[in-house]
Amino acid sequence: MCTSICYSPSDHYFGRNLDYEIAYGQKVVIVPRNYEFEYRELPTQKSHYAFIGVSVVNDDYPLLCDAINEKGLGIAGLNFQGPNHYFPKMEGKKNITSFELMPYLLSNCETTDDVKEILADASILNISFSDNLPVADLHWILSDKSGKSIVVESTKSGLHVYDNPVHVLTNNPEFPDQLIKLSDYADVTPHNPKNTLVPNVDLNLYSRGLGTHHLPGGMDSSSRFVKVAFVLSHAPKGKDEAENVTNYFHILHSVEQPKGLDEVEDNRYEYTMYSDCMNLDKGILYFTTYDNNRINAVDMHKADLDSKDLICYDLFKKQDIEYMN
Numbered sequence: 016m017c018t019s020i021c022y023s024p025s026d027h028y029f030g031r032n033l034d035y036e037i038a039y040g041q042k043v044v045i046v047p048r049n050y051e052f053e054y055r056e057l058p059t060q061k062s063h064y065a066f067i068g069v070s071v072v073n074d075d076y077p078l079l080c081d082a083i084n085e086k087g088l089g090i091a092g093l094n095f096q097g098p099n100h101y102f103p104k105m106e107g108k109k110n111i112t113s114f115e116l117m118p119y120l121l122s123n124c125e126t127t128d129d130v131k132e133i134l135a136d137a138s139i140l141n142i143s144f145s146d147n148l149p150v151a152d153l154h155w156i157l158s159d160k161s162g163k164s165i166v167v168e169s170t171k172s173g174l175h176v177y178d179n180p181v182h183v184l185t186n187n188p189e190f191p192d193q194l195i196k197l198s199d200y201a202d203v204t205p206h207n208p209k210n211t212l213v214p215n216v217d218l219n220l221y222s223r224g225l226g227t228h229h230l231p232g233g234m235d236s237s238s239r240f241v242k243v244a245f246v247l248s249h250a251p252k253g254k255d256e257a258e259n260v261t262n263y264f265h266i267l268h269s270v271e272q273p274k275g276l277d278e279v280e281d282n283r284y285e286y287t288m289y290s291d292c293m294n295l296d297k298g299i300l301y302f303t304t305y306d307n308n309r310i311n312a313v314d315m316h317k318a319d320l321d322s323k324d325l326i327c328y329d330l331f332k333k334q335d336i337e338y339m340n
């Protein structure tokens with residue numbers, strides 16, 4: 016399972032929990048403006064907007080998991096196995112493979128409105144990056160620094176772009192169905208509940224937090240969608256960058272998966288491998304990993320963004336405990 020959010024207290028903070036059981040050797044990667052992109056069915060691009068994200072690098076190609084560009088547009092790919100459907104090459108359409116979608120949009124768009132325009136005549140092409148890598152069944156959340164979010168899904172009925180008023184995405188089912196399920200929890204509240212059950216009886220509200228009694232807590236996609244939408248929508252605004260980044264990670268970590276709870280096959284468990292937080296306004300990527308709770312950061316504007324070569328930083332680190340005595 017994975018969860019992605021955009022939190023907008025003043026600046027806009029975008030990112031995700033990547034929950035899975037297979038490590039692909041992801042790194043933090045900066046793709047500078049003059050790194051050349053060759054597409055399968057679109058013209059080669061010698062220069063474009065720069066971006067930063069988490070990526071697998073294969074044959075010097077950035078296979079992105081999530082990233083933001085220098086104009087403040089963010090995108091993350093989350094598993095969507097089942098409803099997902101990609102297409103063979105279609106005449107009269109922009110044919111974009113699933114692994115090209117992120118670099119193509121980040122290279123060419125500043126806002127989610129630009130993305131809607133560019134995808135109006137697009138189709139996702141069913142081609143893998145190489146014979147030894149499977150096609151990833153994904154849907155995508157995109158957010159921009161004006162505070163808008165959208166979701167892109169390719170299903171048998173075609174390519175769909177939905178406005179995302181809750182700024183949250185998890186996995187199945189399709190996005191409109193996830194939104195509908197929020198109604199089942201419309202009365203969940205941070206306040207202690209009013210007794211409307213037996214108003215004539217003086218109930219002993221025996222605990223704090225009873226307004227969240229019905230909030231789901233499962234690892235499944237729908238439960239995480241509802242829980243993180245609630246946590247995000249009630250999150251406080253911090254007074255500075257450090258406070259906002261701290262708030263952001265508390266929101267995402269409210270739906271993180273510890274090892275041992277989500278068995279995907281005998282004795283093999285999905286867990287939250289990393290969580291990232293990308294400031295869309297400042298171009299800084301913050302991250303924590305399963306084994307390292309410290310918040311690490313990479314600022315894209317401190318790198319040479321006019322370079323032609325990928326710039327990589329380690330993502331997975333050892334635990335870093337500050338012993339006090």
Ligand SMILES: C[C@H](CCC(=O)NCCS(=O)(=O)O)[C@H]1CC[C@H]2[C@@H]3[C@H](O)C[C@@H]4C[C@H](O)CC[C@]4(C)[C@H]3C[C@H](O)[C@]12C
Nearest residue numbers: 016017034035071078079080092093094149150151186
């Ligand atoms: C597994 C990741 C999604 C995490 C997620 O949504 N988990 C929920 C699982 S489930 O619903 O409960 O089954 C996805 C997100 C981005 C994906 C990667 C990116 O698409 C980049 C390449 C694309 C290649 O085709 C496959 C390797 C790959 C490196 C992908 C591996 C894997 O599919 C990733 C890492």
